[in-house]
Amino acid sequence: DSNETKAEQKKRVELLFNDWSKWCKFYFPNYCTADFADFQLAYANLVIKNKKIYTTRAWARDHAKSAITMMIVLYLVFKGEAKTVVIASYSQDNAINLLRPYKLQFENNQRLIHDFGPQVSLNWSEDEFHTNDGTAFYAIGSGQNPRGKRNEEIRPDIIVPDDMDTDEQCLIVTGK
Numbered sequence: 424d425s426n427e428t429k430a431e432q433k434k435r436v437e438l439l440f441n442d443w444s445k446w447c448k449f450y451f452p453n454y455c456t457a458d459f460a461d462f463q464l465a466y467a468n469l470v471i472k473n474k475k476i477y478t479t480r481a482w483a484r485d486h487a488k489s490a491i492t493m494m495i496v497l498y499l500v501f502k503g504e505a506k507t508v509v510i511a512s513y514s515q516d517n518a519i520n521l522l523r524p525y526k527l528q529f530e531n532n533q534r535l536i537h538d539f540g541p542q543v544s545l546n547w548s549e550d551e552f553h554t555n556d557g558t559a560f561y562a563i564g565s566g567q568n569p570r571g572k573r574n575e576e577i578r579p580d581i582i583v584p585d586d587m588d589t590d591e592q593c594l595i596v597t598g599k
Contacts, residue, residue: 507577
């Protein structure tokens with residue numbers, strides 16, 4: 424709303440931060456084409472409410488695991504609760520592919536840009552970037568050492584392992 428005052432904008436953003444589902448539906452309408460399932464909401468609330476958590480999910484294909492993770496991470500980033508994010512996968516190329524949607528949101532999501540300002544900075548590459556608000560994102564592959572990854576003095580506060588296994592590794596484990 425171009426007629427919205429700064430005070431109205433601030434109040435609207437605060438209200439959205441009070442409800443993760445509404446926050447997602449407002450900022451990511453292209454991802455949120457249906458209501459969240461109860462298990463998706465429960466998972467999001469679990470992660471958001473716990474500052475230190477290690478969790479895995481056994482969700483079927485097409486249950487939006489990566490998309491929901493991205494929305495949770497960006498929610499925490501824009502709320503100021505995360506400053507160093509590492510996306511890890513079986514290869515750096517795959518990790519870069521998984522990091523790309525985050526990067527595209529910062530570059531192209533006009534709702535995020537309107538409410539939180541432009542985030543594209545001078546340090547902006549496909550495998551590592553830092554937002555203007557001071558959050559660092561890194562893509563690393565399996566076997567790469569994450570040691571030393573930090574944003575100034577802040578070590579990773581979010582690490583997202585995604586698609587860590589290859590088809591070949593799955594076949595070995597299942598004995599096929």
